[in-house]
Structure formats: structure tokens, C-alpha cells
Amino acid sequence: MRGARMRPADVELREARPIGAEEPMFDGYPGALLEHVRIAVVVPTYRRPALLESCLAALCAQDLAPDDYEIIVCDDGPSDATRAVVERAAAQHAPRGLAVRYLPVRETQGPAAARNAGWRAARAPLIAFTDDDTVPDRGWLRAGLAALAHAEAAAGRIVMPLGDPPSDYERDASGLARAEFATANAFVQRATLVQVGGFDERFTAAWREDSDLHFAMLQAGARVVRADDAVVMHPVRPARWGVSLAQQRKSRFEALLFRKHPALYRERIGSGPPRLYYGVLISVLALVIALACGQQKIALAALAAWLGLTAAFCARRLRDTRHDIRHVGEMFWTSLWIPFLSIFWRLHGAVRYRVWFL
Template identity: 40%
Template sequence: MSCTVVVPTIGRPSLRTVLAALLDSIAGGPEPAPHEIIVVDDRPAHGAPLPLPDSGGRRIRVIRSGGRGPAAARNAGWRAAATEWVAFLDDDVVPDPDWTRRLAADLAGLPPKAAGSQGRVSVPMPDGRRPTDWERNTAGLARADWITADMAYRRGVLAELGGFDERFRRAYREDADLALRALAAGHDLVRGERHVTHPVRAAGFWASVRAQAGNADDVLMWRVHGPGWRARAGEGRGLLRRHVLTAAAGLAALAAAPAALRGSRAGTAAAALAAGGWALCTARFAVERIRPGPRTPGEVLKMAVTSAVIPPAAVGHRIRGLLAHRDARPWAGPWVVLFDRDDTLIRDVPYNGDPALVEPMPGARRALDRLRRHGVRIGVVSNQSGVAKGRITAGDVRRVNARVEELLGRIDVWEFCPHDGDDGCECRKPRPGMIERAVRRLGALPSDCAVIGDIGRDIEAAAAAGARGILVPTVRTRPAEIARALETAPDLRAAVELVLGRRTR
């Protein structure tokens, strides 16, 4: 079968047995077997090896994606695949025993216009009692369109669309976004006959409150797909308007409280009216959640408390999304910007091994944050010949780099060359080795990368790797280097605008 199965995971201890059973089911399933199973380990740091079963002679490969979220993990998985089709499974589903055979049947003979095939998902509900609020919410997965609990795509279509939008850092909306982009591009998505079971995971008291973070992702969907995205994605109307009304009533009650406490009649009336409105809205919301459930004391208490907390949480995340995605554009695939470190992101201190001496260049944090808002991945490629000279150690370099992240925010990938100019390595700029490694680690191509630096060898390394180079001159940049550069910018802000201008227009 010309299909690779990709399973992203963060290695949750509670799911390791489920993951092992999932892999065992696929590896030991009936013929025809998938070409390969790729497990994408998305833990941000190296941990204990994932529990992989005996593959039965079938290939199970583990790759790492650096803790960048499920969208980035799935992108790393399909880019590592070499087959026509890529089937994505969540790490907590249980495929039927004949899943591999039915997958092959679902994909066989599909017309070229069919870009994706969705499997059937069922969520078992408890016997002998009504489901809880959390269980009912999970049951919605069985009715959802195009969810990656079990979804196969043609690899060529994934490449055409740029894969999953990595600005979705949670397991939420990234599958609907990809499906809407595929449909808008003229592709068809079909439903297959294979089947997986999605058990309900245990959830804590505040799970429904934490889920409100999805309101920020909804802003990104709205920005990218327009106001009618819910209908096109098969989504019902949300409760945000009611949550806004509830939160506004609660805020008005708090605002009027000081006047009421001072004995003001107007203040007392305003506080009472607002508090009453808040209480009615909250009570209605709580009753709607309690009525269909088991109505046990614990469930009733949870619904009562979280129904008061959810509206302000939802509104707060909505505001966060409006700020974070205020200038979002449609996803166009992985885009990487690699920076030189010294005199580009931070002031150059020769052979610096002291984190206390790190000083950001003017505007560096704002420039990086602007890239992050656009979903651009950020890396640093830096020559550090002081290691070869014995002036600093590799540990010193890493400590300085850690301080840079404290001041400038997360850097997705670091590469530094510890060699001297006469060592003949392939990584020291102007050679392209560091750029090629950094781009490969981020699952992108050099043609999807821009390199920003302050001297000629930064730009020469970019050209050697097949990437775009932008020079931001400083006092140590030679006039000849400026003259040779195809693109220059007066500062980091302008360099970032050059990158985004070409990317988004």
C-alpha cells in the first residue's frame, strides 16, 4: 500500500499503553500493510524512549519535532514520508482489527480530485448512566468533519497547501483549517469505511475552562477563512455572544459595587441590576450543562463553578486571539527566518561566554514577535570560533544562547559552528552547513528560508544553501559587502518587513 501512517504524540504516561496498542494493531494488522509507520515524538525535551511494540517486521520509525504542537508534528511526519498517501491517527484512538485492510480499500482507485479520505470515528459513552459534560463534548468528535483522529491526505496536496498551519499550537481547528483550504483549492474530501474508536480521556475539574483557549484559535479561523467559516466547516454557532453578555454583566456589577457600598441609590440599583443579569445568565448556562448529565453532586458542583468561570475565560481568550492574529494571512507553508547572532540579534562581545553581558540589538524583540505572530519559525546560525581557540566552551555558548531566549523569546532552532577558519568544516559560514541543518530540523526547504545577518559571509552562506539573504549593516560591515548584497535593510524591523512583504502579498 502506497501509504504511510503518521502518529504524533507527546508521550503522555496515561496514554503510553494506548499508543503501544495502537502501533501493535497497525503493525500486526492484515495485509496490505502500510509502507511505514512514523511516530512523531513532539516532547519539547528528550525523555525516556517511547514504548514501541514489536513491529512484526514492519517498519516503525520515530522522529522528533521539538514540542512545537500537533500541527508542526504532523507536518514533520508527512514530510518524512515517501508515499502517495499519508494517513494521520491520534495517539489515543483504537483502530479496528481490519483497519489497515479497510484503509487500503478506501484509498484504492480514488480519482485524482479526491485529496483526502476520512475514517469513521466512534466515541463510547458510559453504560448505566448519563454522560458527563466532558463526555458529551468528546462525543462530538464522532460527528466532526475531517478530524485527524483518522484522516488520510495525498502527500502532493499537503505539499501544495503547505501542510497544517503551525500557528495552531493546540490540537484544535488545525484539521478544519487544512480541510477548508483543500476544498477552496478545488479538491474533494471523501468519507471511507475504516473505523477507529476514540475513548474519553480522564479530565480534571477545570478541563472545560482550559478548553476556552480555543476561542483564540477561532479568531485565526475567522481571519483566514472569513465570517462564514463555521458553516463551511460543519460547525454550529458558538456561545461567545452569550459569554460576552455574561462577562459584561459581571464586570458592570463589579464596577458599580463601590458606589453601592458608599450608599448611593443609583449605584445600588445599577449593581443589583447588573448582578441579577449576571446571575440569570450564569444560572441558565449551568442548568443547560447540568440537565443532560448524571446530576451527581460532584458533577453539579463542577458545572456550577465552571459555568461562572467559562464566560470571562472565553472572552479573555477571544481578546488574546484578536491581538495575536490581528494581521494574520492565509497559511502558505513553513517559512523560516534564520538570524546571525552577534551584532544582528545581540551586541557583539568578542568570544562572550558570560550571559550577563548579553544585550539585545534595538528592536530585536519586536521584530521576532512580529514573525511569531505570522507563524514564522525562527532560528539562529552563528560562527563561534572561540570554542576552537579555547577562549570559550560549547557550554558557554549554550548558556549565552539561553540568555538570548530569556530576553528575546523562544528560538525554534539553534546551530553554531565551534570550528576555526582553517578547520575545513562544512558548517562555518560562508559555507551552508548550519543553514541546511537548521532548515532540515524545522521540516522546511532552503527555498522557504530567509537569512538575516550583518556581514557578507551570512549572505554568502544563504546563497550557497539556496536561501534568501538580507543584510542589515552595522559599523563593522564592509562597503564591499553592502555593495554585493542583493537585499539590504537599515534595521531588523525593516528586514522583517521585507520578509513578510514578499510572503503575504
């Protein structure tokens, strides 16, 4: 049974200051101006001032009236460079009536906590979320407002340009464009955020915190729709060699999401890591045991299985991606370790969050 429809007017818009967040820097805006803002844009950032500057330029050029929206930059790891970028944007656009506010978040780290600080500091009844490395289209906010006229939340369209051919990392990152609900481009009624408690701050990395919010809203009876006219450009950032190894740490948050929403996890996300990962693990265990027992033939068979599975994994990652020496070398090296790291971090999450999750 669907929950009762929530209206922005049903909640008190003033809240206590978020734990770990200071008062917004730009309090010089007239109270009446902020009280009549229709939508607040929340942008978490972490020491990427150049990217943030491009994002703010696009946000300040929206085709809404300047006093219809405000921008709140939540600095998760406050820095003078980030503060300076926001100050410049605020000074430039204040004469037009557009409020650009800076919110340093010191004690609670992570994008989930930063977004919570942002929407709780907002005066508007509607909240838009995007990231500091996006470039929203000029009509982005207008399309988001239209979607929220008949829904509690909406997911916009994310465009991610790729190289031709892309790297394995770029292809993997582009999965964000196919996400059902991603906070790089999302709109939510503030009343709905209040009802579900906002983001779960245990998601300390940028992984699955948006899925958790999505699932929480669905379970609360909220209507979540697509807003494909609300477009943001999200270029894939350059990454260091071997980045896929470090990314396996995010797997621990899969266990937390599964513990909170087991049915929706199975329905919307599906199973665990590829069976190939477990095949690799079993092959290596068999190799070690066979060597310890002096079973040379079994050891050779296990070694062949391990190398064969690893080669298949590497070949799959190279399919339709770059074939330069640097990239091929990276795929070979990381393919050796990813199965072990992925399983380790999933088990780490299962133990930490006390859930049976393989």
C-alpha cells in the same frame, strides 16, 4: 472551479529533513521496501506510552500486507519511554516486513508540527493520520485506501464510547465524532499535502489545525469524501477536575482559523460563543459601574441578571449529564468563569492574529 486532479506520482517523494526533526531511528529497513510502501500512518504522540502501545498494536494488526504500509511515530517531546515502545513494536514486526519508525521532533512543538515532520519523512504516496489515543479497526487502512482511489482526502468515522450518563466534559469531547474532518482519522494524498503546505504550525495546540487543513484543501480544489468504513475507537481520556477552564485557551485559535478562511468558517463552523457569555459580561460590568456610582437598585438588578444567566448556563450543562455532588460542584464553579475566559481568549486571538473576531 475545481482544481486539477492531483496524482501521487506527480510529486517527488524524497524531501529534505524537516526542520527540528532528526532522521528516523529505524533506517535499517531496505530502501526498496520503503519505496514500495503504499500508505504511511503518521501518529503524533506526547508522553503517553501506554496509550501509544495500544494504538500501535492495532496498527500493526491491520489486514493489509505488512510491506504495503509503514508506521511513523512522531514524538513531540521525545522521551525514553516512548522510544522504547516504538523500538519494541519495530523489533517485533520487522521480520514480517512492517516498518515502524521513530521520529523525535525537538524544536517545533505541537501536533501540527509533529504531523508535518511525519508525512514529510514518509516515502509513501498516501498518508493516514491518527492519534496515539485511538484504536483503529483491523480494516481501517484498507477502507482508507479505497476512499483515496477517487479523492484527494477522506475523513473516517470516529467512535467515542461515553458513560451513562456522561460528564459534561465527556459529552463535549464526543463532538469530535461529529467533526466533518478530524486528523484522529483522516487520509490524504501526499501530493495534496505538498500543494497546500501541510499543517499550519501556528496551531500549537490540538485545536482547529485539522479544520485549517480541511479548508485549505477545499480551497485548492481537492475532493474530500467520507470513509465511514474506516473506523477508529477513540475513548474519552480521564480529565482533572475543572478541566473546562483550561480548555478555554484554545479559543484563541478560532481567530486564526477565521482570519485564514472567513467564508468557510462562517459556513462550516458558524458564530462565536453563546450570547449568554456576553450577557454575563455585560451584567458584571453593569454591577461594577452601579456599585461605583452608588446605584443600589441597578446593582441588585445586575447581580440578579448575572446569577440568573450563570444558573441557566450551569443547568444547561447538567442536562442529561451526571448529577453526583462532585460533578455538580464542578459545573457550578466552572460556569462562573467560562464566559469570561472564553471571551478573553477569543479577544487575545483577535489581537494576536490581527482580525476583527468577537
